[in-house]
Each structure stands twice: as C-alpha cells, then as structure tokens.
Amino acid sequence: MKFLVTVKRVTDYEAKVKLKADKSGVETAGVNMIVNPFDEIAVEEALRQKDKTGGGEVVVCSIGSADATAQIRSALAMGADRGILVKHDGAIDPFHVARVLQKVVEKEKPDVVLMGKQAIDDDSGQAAQILAELLGWGQATSANTVTLEGGKATVVREADGGLETVACELPCVITADLRLNEPRYASLPGIMKAKKKPLDELTPDALGVKVENRVVVKGFEEPAQKKAGQKVADVAALVDKLKNEAKAL
Amino acid sequence: MATHLIVVEHQSGKLNKASLSAFAAAAKVGGDLHALVLGQGVGEIAKAVAPYAKKVHVGEHAGVKDRLAQPYAKCITDVANAIGATHVWAAASNAGKDLMPRVAARMDAAMASDVSAVVDEKTFKRPMWAGNVIGTVELTTAKKVITVRPTEFTAPAAGAAGEVASVSVDPGASKMSFVKFDAVVSDRPLLQDARVIVAAGRGVKGPEGIKTVLEPLADTLSAAIGASRAVCDAGWAPNDWQIGQTGKVVAPELYFAVGLSGAIQHVAGMKGSKCIVAINKDPEAPIFQVADYGLVGDLFKVIPELTEAIKKAKG
Numbered sequence: 412m413k414f415l416v417t418v419k420r421v422t423d424y425e426a427k428v429k430l431k432a433d434k435s436g437v438e439t440a441g442v443n444m445i446v447n448p449f450d451e452i453a454v455e456e457a458l459r460q461k462d463k464t465g466g467g468e469v470v471v472c473s474i475g476s477a478d479a480t481a482q483i484r485s486a487l488a489m490g491a492d493r494g495i496l497v498k499h500d501g502a503i504d505p506f507h508v509a510r511v512l513q514k515v516v517e518k519e520k521p522d523v524v525l526m527g528k529q530a531i532d533d534d535s536g537q538a539a540q541i542l543a544e545l546l547g548w549g550q551a552t553s554a555n556t557v558t559l560e561g562g563k564a565t566v567v568r569e570a571d572g573g574l575e576t577v578a579c580e581l582p583c584v585i586t587a588d589l590r591l592n593e594p595r596y597a598s599l600p601g602i603m604k605a606k607k608k609p610l611d612e613l614t615p616d617a618l619g620v621k622v623e624n625r626v627v628v629k630g631f632e633e634p635a636q637k638k639a640g641q642k643v644a645d646v647a648a649l650v651d652k653l654k655n656e657a658k659a660l
Numbered sequence: 661m662a663t664h665l666i667v668v669e670h671q672s673g674k675l676n677k678a679s680l681s682a683f684a685a686a687a688k689v690g691g692d693l694h695a696l697v698l699g700q701g702v703g704e705i706a707k708a709v710a711p712y713a714k715k716v717h718v719g720e721h722a723g724v725k726d727r728l729a730q731p732y733a734k735c736i737t738d739v740a741n742a743i744g745a746t747h748v749w750a751a752a753s754n755a756g757k758d759l760m761p762r763v764a765a766r767m768d769a770a771m772a773s774d775v776s777a778v779v780d781e782k783t784f785k786r787p788m789w790a791g792n793v794i795g796t797v798e799l800t801t802a803k804k805v806i807t808v809r810p811t812e813f814t815a816p817a818a819g820a821a822g823e824v825a826s827v828s829v830d831p832g833a834s835k836m837s838f839v840k841f842d843a844v845v846s847d848r849p850l851l852q853d854a855r856v857i858v859a860a861g862r863g864v865k866g867p868e869g870i871k872t873v874l875e876p877l878a879d880t881l882s883a884a885i886g887a888s889r890a891v892c893d894a895g896w897a898p899n900d901w902q903i904g905q906t907g908k909v910v911a912p913e914l915y916f917a918v919g920l921s922g923a924i925q926h927v928a929g930m931k932g933s934k935c936i937v938a939i940n941k942d943p944e945a946p947i948f949q950v951a952d953y954g955l956v957g958d959l960f961k962v963i964p965e966l967t968e969a970i971k972k973a974k975g
C-alpha cells in the first residue's frame with residue numbers, strides 16, 4: 412500500500428516558548444526544531460502498516476522553508492522511502508496546506524494519507540479534515556488503533572467520553588493521536604541511508620496553488636500571568652486556606 | 661448583520677453543555693442566533709437549546725443518526741447556506757475538532773480553532789504553542805467557521821424559547837461508516853462539568869494508587885478524576901481522562917494536581933482553574949509555579965490525611 416505522510420517542522424516541545432522582542436512571532440533563533448510529535452507517530456504508523464500490508468511505499472511531505480528538509484530526512488531515517496518538500500517561506504494557513512496536499516495527493520495517488528492530529532505550534536488541527544473534504548474522502552481523526560483490511564481502514568478514535576470506531580473506504584485521511592504507537596528512534600545506518608534517499612522539491616506555484624492566506628495572524632501576545640501562589644506547611648494549613656481564604660470547599 | 665448557526669452537540673441523548681459556550685461566543689458578535697441539532701429522536705435536545713436561539717433547526721435522518729464528519733459536514737453546510745449563515749460555530753470538543761474544519765472546507769470559509777476571545781465579527785484570539793502564546797487571527801472570507809474553547813465563555817442566560825422547526829437534510833453519499841462507541845462508564849461528574857477535579861500524575865504509581873488514594877478524596881468532594889498523559893499512556897486511566905494541550909481543557913473551581921510534575925502540555929489544559937492545589941514530593945516541581953497552594957510531601961501520606969481533614973471541615 413502507498414502512504415503519504417505529512418511532517419511539519421516545529422519548535423521542540425521541551426523548549427521554552429518566547430515571543431520575539433517585537434512580538435511578531437515566536438522566537439526560533441537558537442531553538443531546537445523537531446518533527447511535530449504527532450507527525451512522527453504518523454510516520455511510524457505508515458511504516459508499520461506498510462510492513463503489515465505486505466509492502467508498498469511511504470512518501471513524506473513537508474511544506475515549509477528549505478530548513479524543513481531536516482525534518483523530511485528525520486522521517487527518511489526512520490525508514491520512509493522518499494521525500495517531497497513543497498518549498499514555501501512565510502506563513503501558510505491550514506486551507507492552503509490542504510490545497511497543496513490535495514495536489515500532491517493527485518500526483519502521488521496514495522491509499523492512505525497519514526497526518527498528525529495537530530501541530531504543536533499553532534494547535535489548529537484543521538488541515539487533515541479540510542484535505543479529506545477537498546478530496547471527498549472519509550476521515551478518521553485522533554486515531555488510537557488503525558486496521559487496514561478489505562479495502563477499508565477501521566479506526567478506533569479517541570473521542571470525548573470513550574473510544575469510537577469508524578470505518579473509511581480507501582483511500583482516506585487518518586490523523587494520529589498520542590497513543591497510536593511509540594515512534595522508533597532512527598538507527599545510525601538509517602540516518603546514513605536517509606541521506607541518499609530521493610527528495611523532490613516542489614513549490615505551491617508549480618502545483619497550481621496560489622497561497623493567499625485567509626486566516627491571517629494579526630499579532631501575538633503573552634497570556635495573562637497567574638499571580639504567584641504559596642506553599643503551605645501541612646494538611647491542616649491547606650484545609651484552612653481552602654476553606655477560609657479560597658472558599659473553595 | 662451577522663447570522664449565526666451553532667452546531668449543537670449531544671451524546672447518548674444528552675446535550676453536551678460545552679455547546680452553550682458557542683452560543684455565548686456568537687452572542688458577542690451580535691446578530692441572529694440559529695441552532696442546528698442533527699440526529700434521530702433529538703427533540704429534547706432541541707428544546708434544551710431553544711432558550712438560547714431565535715430558531716432551532718432539527719435535522720432528523722437515518723444518515724445522521726451517528727455523528728460522522730462527512731455526512732454531517734454536508735448537512736451543516738446545506739442548512740448554513742439555506743439560512744444565509746455568516747458564522748458557523750461549535751464547541752472545540754473532540755467532535756467539534758473532528759467536524760468543523762470539514763464544514764469550513766465545504767463552505768469555502770476560513771476557520772479559527774479553539775478561540776478564547778471574540779474581538780469582532782472577523783477577529784478572534786486563540787491560544788497557540790500550548791497556550792504559551794495568544795494569537796489574534798483575522799478570517800478574511802465572507803463566511804466564517806469558529807470552534808470555541810468552552811472554559812473561556814460562560815454559558816449564556818436562558819431567554820424566551822425560540823422556535824423549533826424541522827429541516828429536511830440530505831447526508832449524501834459517504835465514504836465512512838460508524839462501527840461502535842465504547843463509552844467510559846462512570847458515576848462521577850464529567851471532567852468538563854465538574855466543580856472539583858482531582859488529577860493523577862505518574863506519582864500515583866499505578867491504577868491502585870488512583871483507586872485507593874485519589875478516589876476517596878474525589879468521593880468526598882463529588883469530584884471528577886483526570887490524569888496526565890503519562891498516566892493515560894501507561895493505561896492506568898482511560899484516555900478520555902487526559903487533561904492538557906492535546907487532551908481536555910478544563911477550568912473547575914478547584915483542581916488538585918497530585919503527583920503530577922506540571923509539564924507545559926499539562927498546564928495548558930488546566931491553568932484556567934480558579935484554585936489550583938499541588939501535592940508533590942519534589943519542591944522544585946514546575947506545578948508549584950501555577951499552584952495557588954502547594955504542599956510538598958508524599959501523596960500516599962498526604963492525600964488520605966487531606967481526605968479526612970476535608971470530611972471534618974465540611975462537617
């Protein structure tokens with residue numbers, strides 16, 4: 412089976428998030444950049460499903476600056492077969508990400524598109540569902556378990572209040588939740604091999620997509636800071652504070 | 661003038677109260693509020709939201725009995741277009757997150773996810789980077805789709821009941837089908853609705869710790885129990901209990917973080933709580949930076965003592 416997996420270059424989840432001095436965006440200078448953790452899970456799932464379903468191909472695609480090549484190479488080092496960088500500098504909103512991916516899908520004709528359920532930087536969680544609608548495909552978001560069998564994907568989703576199982580005809584779009592799998596670490600030979608794997612470069616223009624963002628970020632601010640709390644000495648003091656100061660009991 | 665359509669969510673015959681936050685957010689823009697209830701046998705749900713809307717549209721059809729993104733997106737879009745909706749809203753619940761981007765695509769509308777404030781009819785504030793940054797976003801399309809962070813909008817006051825009318829919906833052809841829903845059964849209040857939440861971190865050391873130490877405290881306070889990702893990943897608690905950037909966002913009156921370090925991804929989902937209490941044996945744990953009251957100690961000793969003391973204090 413053929414899988415198309417998306418990887419986004421994002422700031423490390425362990426890095427401290429700080430606004431630039433002019434508040435035009437989040438500071439990335441000197442900040443470690445990683446593959447969006449949910450996308451890494453998506454890559455892992457594609458690799459496992461490829462093995463389970465008797466081979467095929469895992470193609471990874473990133474939309475971003477030339478720097479995103481590093482994230483594609485990380486996915487190739489995990490075992491993906493081939494990469495596509497759709498080179499775009501500057502902001503791109505979820506709708507245009509989906510439009511670009513739609514064009515990539517039309518070229519590549521995957522059986523399954525696997526994506527992360529959200530990117531941990533802008534936390535929008537839109538692109539996969541928009542893509543599914545543009546393609547007229549079924550979608551399964553927040554996947555916890557995926558079974559590809561009999562021309563369909565049966566997916567257990569992490570829903571509110573429990574686990575929901577849906578079935579989608581193939582081809583379809585699936586987004587990975589945290590507990591879908593535990594991504595492997597790239598091996599040294601894997602990293603070496605990744606350097607030689609094919610990596611094509613495209614642009615939104617070449618794919619016939621004009622990026623005219625319809626979600627425009629006007630500015631950033633820091634969230635309101637909580638006022639400092641206090642440590643209490645023991646249980647009696649805590650209950651006293653809760654009862655008489657916070658009036659929370 | 662704006663015309664709003666609020667997509668009302670329900671589960672097992674009950675209104676998801678998070679939907680009310682979408683009414684509150686839409687009201688901030690101003691204009692007419694319409695609601696849409698899809699499903700089968702959903703008359704009671706429609707009645708429950710009638711006090712918040714000018715008109716409630718009820719779309720009943722075998723094809724929308726179960727909530728599936730593809731047929732739902734079509735029905736919502738059809739109704740939105742029929743009433744000339746400028747804004748379509750839903751709560752940023754798991755279902756809203758699954759569904760609404762698809763509606764946006766179908767309506768050719770731009771979408772703002774999980775907004776925490778309404779600036780004007782096209783401008784919204786939303787947390788990004790796990791809530792470390794608040795972005796102000798403008799939607800430039802004529803039609804707009806918005807999901808609302810429920811904890812940031814208090815449910816609106818009930819007004820005179822609006823008209824309830826059925827609307828014919830056509831789910832169209834769909835490439836997806838519903839298989840089953842395995843509900844987490846619990847007698848406790850829902851995390852989203854609870855006044856008090858007791859949250860378990862890895863420090864509880866296993867499901868036993870939750871059962872023998874945290875549950876008695878939760879019982880005493882009629883609290884919901886939540887958990888960190890580490891606890892859910894370990895299988896000590898259902899996934900549905902996860903609080904955080906990628907789990908549920910909650911804001912109860914009182915939040916106990918027990919044996920939980922306070923990683924930013926967790927804090928993103930609970931820092932709006934009115935009063936936060938942290939119990940951790942490590943005085944340097946980051947959770948103490950967001951806690952109103954911190955107690956350094958071994959939870960296996962502190963929590964049973966606390967449970968007894970609260971029982972006494974409540975008389």
Ligand SMILES: Cc1cc2nc3c(=O)[nH]c(=O)nc-3n(C[C@H](O)[C@H](O)[C@H](O)COP(=O)(O)OP(=O)(O)OC[C@H]3O[C@@H](n4cnc5c(N)ncnc54)[C@H](O)[C@@H]3O)c2cc1C
Pocket residue numbers: 424448449531860861862863864887888889890891902903904905906907908918919920921922923924925926929939940941942945957958959960
């Ligand atoms: C993409 C991504 C998304 C994530 N999303 C979420 C999310 O939505 N929600 C979430 O919670 N996490 C999330 N995480 C994980 C997060 O980064 C942390 O790893 C996690 O929250 C840690 O859980 P914890 O505090 O239970 O465990 P730990 O960090 O291991 O903390 C355990 C704490 O228990 C204390 N302790 C141990 N024993 C005792 C004792 N006997 N008495 C008192 N205290 C004790 C320790 O001092 C320690 O502070 C995410 C991570 C990533 C990468």
